[in-house]
Amino acid sequence: MEKTVQMYEGKAKKVYATNDENYCIVSYKDDATAFNGLKKGTILGKGAINNRVTNHLMKLLEKSGIPTHFVEELSDRETVVKKVTIVPLEVIVRNIAAGSLAKRLGLAEGTKMKSTVLEYCYKDDELGDPMINEYHILAMEFATKEEIDLIAKYSFKINDVLSHYLKDANIELIDFKLEFGKTADGQIVLADEISPDTCRFWDTVTGEKLDKDRFRRDLGHVEDAYQEVLKRLMGE
Amino acid sequence: MEKTVQMYEGKAKKVYATNDENYCIVSYKDDATAFNGLKKGTILGKGAINNRVTNHLMKLLEKSGIPTHFVEELSDRETVVKKVTIVPLEVIVRNIAAGSLAKRLGLAEGTKMKSTVLEYCYKDDELGDPMINEYHILAMEFATKEEIDLIAKYSFKINDVLSHYLKDANIELIDFKLEFGKTADGQIVLADEISPDTCRFWDTVTGEKLDKDRFRRDLGHVEDAYQEVLKRLMGE
Ligand SMILES: Nc1ncnc2c1ncn2[C@@H]1O[C@H](COP(=O)(O)OP(=O)(O)O)[C@@H](O)[C@H]1O
Ligand SMILES: Nc1ncnc2c1ncn2[C@@H]1O[C@H](COP(=O)(O)OP(=O)(O)O)[C@@H](O)[C@H]1O
Ligand SMILES: [Mg+2]
Ligand SMILES: [Mg+2]
Structure with a gap:
């Protein structure tokens, strides 16, 4: 396959x-942004790590019956996808309160939710990805009832599969963001990425953050955290 | 019945x-607030109007099979309720985009929604009544699944009944806020008020606003608008 x-x-x-x-x-970059593009930076090696982590997890999910856009990894940073x-939705799955949810509901970060929370944001940078x-x-016809039900079903299943898989790598899956797409023949598949950019990963023992919050909150050791996730999941 | x-x-x-x-x-006041209490004022006669309009509409809803807290009007401003x-939810029902929804989704005020939108806000002044x-x-155990389903069912029914009723008075029901409560024996009933404070009412012909937006947005003729609603609904 050739890029055009x-x-x-x-x-x-x-x-x-x-x-x-x-x-x-898709070609993954080392560019990092946060707060709807207000904070900008670079995380060296992130593109290659996110490409490999995403593909690894998408393959795992395919085996568990979740259709994904993944086709073939071409190189360190590049992957063929459907x-x-x-x-136009960011689907957020939350097991433990953190980030905007903790703030919105006045909960301490780290509070375990009594049940898994799904949130939908309208993917629109100009509007600031508002929660809907x-x-x-x-009403906005972003998706049909059948599509939302399928997306919600997949999201809960993905949460189950990933939470268990990550626990074996001593990673607690706090929350994560998914995007879904529709193929030419109308099938809903998981698209975009699943990586330390789009998930909150906390060490199960120390609680150490192994994700983009290190960049957002200037916690230091950003590259190390991404490397550590790659190592725990893929042994390198 | 005696106040204690x-x-x-x-x-x-x-x-x-x-x-x-x-x-x-409950005793209705003339005090008006907006923007989570940041704007304060008085709307002369509002308390008496909101008391009478609320009771009038609650009686109409009871006849249509919606259980309400209404028991008996005691005076101009006072009513016995269950x-x-x-x-702890503000249930918002929206037929036409206005206010925070128009802003959130980047829609022009007055855009007709393709289907009725329900929103839930967590009733908490300190958190600014966040949408949830x-x-x-x-997850927060604010209500059970059965209670939410019933609240949603009642809210759609209330929208149907009120929209039709108000149209006959040349009032378009744009959106409104409801509160529900649980009686001692566990029944979910409509509580609080339904008034120009809690609804957006637009004249069906001129589009003129007949509600609290006149106060929020300094449009003038605030008292006149409340009086006009009372007159159209109760002939006085
Ligand atoms: N399989 C796919 N087909 C087409 N577009 C995709 C696919 N997977 C992801 N995308 C889109 O590719 C874009 C590039 O990703 P990203 O750099 O994360 O963009 P953004 O700045 O919008 O988050 C996103 O808009 C994402 O929705
Ligand atoms: N039937 C009822 N029983 C008990 N409380 C009620 C009932 N109906 C309404 N309330 C509550 O009465 C309070 C007074 O109303 P209001 O002045 O509108 O308060 P707020 O400033 O909280 O909006 C509200 O908290 C409302 O939820
Ligand atoms: Mg993205
Ligand atoms: Mg109130």
Whole structure:
């Protein structure tokens, strides 16, 4: 498969068209942003780590019955994926209160939720990715009822599979963000990435943060944390 | 029924205990607040109007099968209601985009929604009544799944009944806020008020605002608007 034109450059990845219209190639960057683009920086080696971690986890999820966009890893930073129309939602899954949820509800970070919380944000940088609910999704026609139900079902299943898998690597899955897309033939698949950029990973024993919060909150050892996740998941 | 001690003074009403522990007496004030209490003022005659409009609409809803807290109007400003434990949610029903929804989704005020939107806010002044969804409600145990389903069902029904009723008075029901409570025997009933303080009412022909937005946005003729609603609904 050959890259042709660049379709899109996002904050963390570039997306290229290929000679096959059903596929595209994503190329992961070392660029890091936070607070809706207000904070900018670089995390050396992040692109390669996020590419490999994402593909590793997507393969695991495929085996557990979750359809994903993953096709083939091409290199350190580049992967062939099914081209999809992204459902304009960030689906956030939360097991433990942290970040915006802790603030919104006045909970201490680290509070275990009595049940898993799903949140939907409308993926729109200009509006600041506002939180919405299922009624907004239907009224705005971002997705149909059937699509939302499937996305919610997949999200809970992904949470189950990943939480258990990560626990064996001494990583607690606090929360994470998913994006789903629709293939040319109308199938809903997991798209985008699953990485320390898009998840909160805490060491199960020490509580140490192994994710992008080290960058957001200037905690230091940012690169080390990404490396550590790669090592725990893929032994290198 | 006799008022005994004041149980609570809110921004728009006082609530008194009575000699019967299953009932309380609400007393409507002329005080007006907006933007989570940042803006304060007085709307002359508002208390009496909101008391009468609320009771009028609650009686209409009871006839349509919605259980409410309404018991008996005592005077211009005072009404006996069933004492309930308020479910700590503001339930917002939206037919047309306005206010915070228009802002959140980048819609022009007045945009008709393709389907009715329900929103839940956690009723907590200190947190600024943050918007939450059903998953938060369950995880925080603000209500059970059965209670949420019933509250949603009632809210849609109330929207239907009121929209039709108000249209005959040349009032378009844009959006409104509801509160529900639980009686001593565990029944979910509509509580609080339904008034120009808690609804957006637009004249169906001119689009003129007949609600608290006149106060929030300094549009003038605030008292006139409240009077006009009373007149259209109760002929006086
Ligand atoms: N399989 C796919 N097909 C098409 N677009 C995708 C696919 N997977 C992810 N994308 C999109 O690629 C874009 C690039 O990713 P990213 O740099 O994270 O962008 P953003 O700055 O929007 O977060 C995102 O808009 C994402 O939704
Ligand atoms: N039937 C009822 N029993 C007990 N409390 C009620 C009932 N109906 C409404 N309330 C509560 O009475 C309080 C007074 O009303 P209001 O002045 O509007 O208060 P607030 O400033 O909290 O909005 C509110 O907290 C409301 O939830
Ligand atoms: Mg992204
Ligand atoms: Mg109130």
